[in-house]
Amino acid sequence: MTVNSNTCRTIKVVNPRYASYDELAVYHTRQYLDYVLRRSEGAEGMNEQDDLGLEDDCHVFPSLEKYVPLVAGASLIAAQTLMRGFADVAIAWDGGRHHAQKARASGFCYVADCVLAILALKRAPLIPLTTHTSDEPPLVDGYRPAPKTRKPRIMYLDLDLHFSDGVSHAFHNASLASRGSSQVLTLSIHHAAPGFFPVSPLSGLPPSPRPLFQAPPQDPYTLSLPLYPGYGNATLASVWPLVEGVRDAFAPDYIVLQCGVDALAGDKCAVGGWSLGGVDEGDADEKAAMDIDERPPLVAGSLGWCVDRVVNHWGIKTLLLGGGGYNHPNAARAYAYLTSIALNRPLPLSTHIPDHTFFPAYAPSFILDVPPSTMQDTNTDTYLQEVDAAFSAAIATLRERRKVTEAA
Ligand SMILES: [Zn+2]
Numbered sequence: 001m002t003v004n005s006n007t008c009r010t011i012k013v014v015n016p017r018y019a020s021y022d023e024l025a026v027y028h029t030r031q032y033l034d035y036v037l038r039r040s041e042g043a044e045g046m047n048e049q050d051d052l053g054l055e056d057d058c059h060v061f062p063s064l065e066k067y068v069p070l071v072a073g074a075s076l077i078a079a080q081t082l083m084r085g086f087a088d089v090a091i092a093w094d095g096g097r098h099h100a101q102k103a104r105a106s107g108f109c110y111v112a113d114c115v116l117a118i119l120a121l122k123r124a125p126l127i128p129l130t131t132h133t134s135d136e137p138p139l140v141d142g143y144r145p146a147p148k149t150r151k152p153r154i155m156y157l158d159l160d161l162h163f164s165d166g167v168s169h170a171f172h173n174a175s176l177a178s179r180g181s182s183q184v185l186t187l188s189i190h191h192a193a194p195g196f197f198p199v200s201p202l203s204g205l206p207p208s209p210r211p212l213f214q215a216p217p218q219d220p221y222t223l224s225l226p227l228y229p230g231y232g233n234a235t236l237a238s239v240w241p242l243v244e245g246v247r248d249a250f251a252p253d254y255i256v257l258q259c260g261v262d263a264l265a266g267d268k269c270a271v272g273g274w275s276l277g278g279v280d281e282g283d284a285d286e287k288a289a290m291d292i293d294e295r296p297p298l299v300a301g302s303l304g305w306c307v308d309r310v311v312n313h314w315g316i317k318t319l320l321l322g323g324g325g326y327n328h329p330n331a332a333r334a335y336a337y338l339t340s341i342a343l344n345r346p347l348p349l350s351t352h353i354p355d356h357t358f359f360p361a362y363a364p365s366f367i368l369d370v371p372p373s374t375m376q377d378t379n380t381d382t383y384l385q386e387v388d389a390a391f392s393a394a395i396a397t398l399r400e401r402r403k404v405t406e407a408a
Pocket of ligand 1: 260323
């Protein structure tokens, strides 16, 4: 599904296609693909299904061999609509499988569609570098040289409750710790706690400079913003300027926004207290209201507000992907609402759920809204200051790296 845009967005549904074996093999191993696509029955004498992560929450199910290329194909065709200029926002809500690994399924994710889409965007047309005085380069010996270009930059932003281990590990490059630049930056805003899935060495805060302790450098293009239980609108509003600081420092040409909705209030994970959007009666101050007339105001920091910031204010081509969400009626509410945000015509949160087969599941409110929870947000001011210091240092590094790269 894609959304075309000028000043007024319209929506156009593009049928997904099956990704080819070769398209999937751009990232996944052949051993993994041969198994999930039913091309092989596995090597004799080894428990291949377990080795490939196809157990527990990633069990083999009928039609898995169709599901894997279809999810990847939807995200790839959405990426292609951006690259070819057919749309400035593209949506694949079935995508966003951010735990899938090169050779393993993990966390309900069988195919690394986020990684495949980013790899496709890396091969998007080169970006012309404009000169200070004119877009036209000067004549050299009577000839006009081809304008200088650079490769496109892609920023992956992940709003799911869980750390984006599959994507972050795919693009993490330890050799970037001290110098160099990357075409891809990943930033995951997520809950982290000892033992909370997925456990990863990359899921902590970036090292922050401290007078008596020099933290080891790490790849500044692999960023993680862990949050404590109960995080909701106020905490997201507090850290959002850091997200936009990273965007400014990296200056991406494409955004891949993973919109997992399992941090919403009411999710079975019961960790996040996030709301979908709309007016929070207890916090309807001027800062919270959007600056566009005739639109329902969005509470600063809500999921709808964050997505609105990206698709309606950043002015960068954006691929919207889905993600986790274990309260199914709330997930359906969220993706319907986020689609209206992508059209820049947000539905009122008081919209009644239309009558359909699963209507009873929307009790007791039977409206679109997912209000914030009453859970206590345990992210203290002290912790948020620590986050601020760590990200300010990361942003300074990114800015410096870009200056060096573009001067070369
Ligand atoms: Zn999740």
